[in-house]
Amino acid sequence: MFTRTESFREYTTTYRAVTVLILIMMLIFVLVLFPIFPGNVLFYYGTGVNLYIADGQWWRLVTPIFLHSTFSHLLFNGFSLAIFGPALEKFLGSFKFVIFFLSTGILANAATFLFKPLTYTHIGASGAIFGLLGFFLYLVLFNKNSFSNNERNTVYTLTGIAIIMTFIQPQINVVGHLAGLATGIMTAPLYLREKW
16 A cells, blocks of 8 residues: 555656645755745744734645755655555545645644644644545545455554654644544545545
């Protein structure tokens, strides 16, 4: 399910939505790394700052998905999207996949706004990545016959590890991660309908 055997060219042409999302994250990281805008405008206006969101800057529920503080942060989220994204993009189609990815990221950020103090700030695509895991978790829980034991165990193991790491790593948006996972599980049935 998560094993990739395509060449780079095959990967980028087959999974265009995943590729574009990763490229956007990389491009924004490079622009932040080598600031061409005065005062690091991208971070200034894009970071999820709960106080500013409360003041009406609702775009900050979206923009944090594409911002990453360090290369390792970008690498982890980009790699996770590259591994988990293709199977779901193939299953849903590119358009539905993008809608799902963005909506789970936005709802994870909305939960962060609701349950974290106004002084809290956050960036990263982790909420949306956890949304992908939530979708797969829903599939293996409620469509068991469509997956092998090995595939189900892989999803259970990866989800378990992700949750454990959420609680033991420092400076992690626990609310965002868990909200992304829950949103992925709860909204998955909407994307499984033939028409929506």
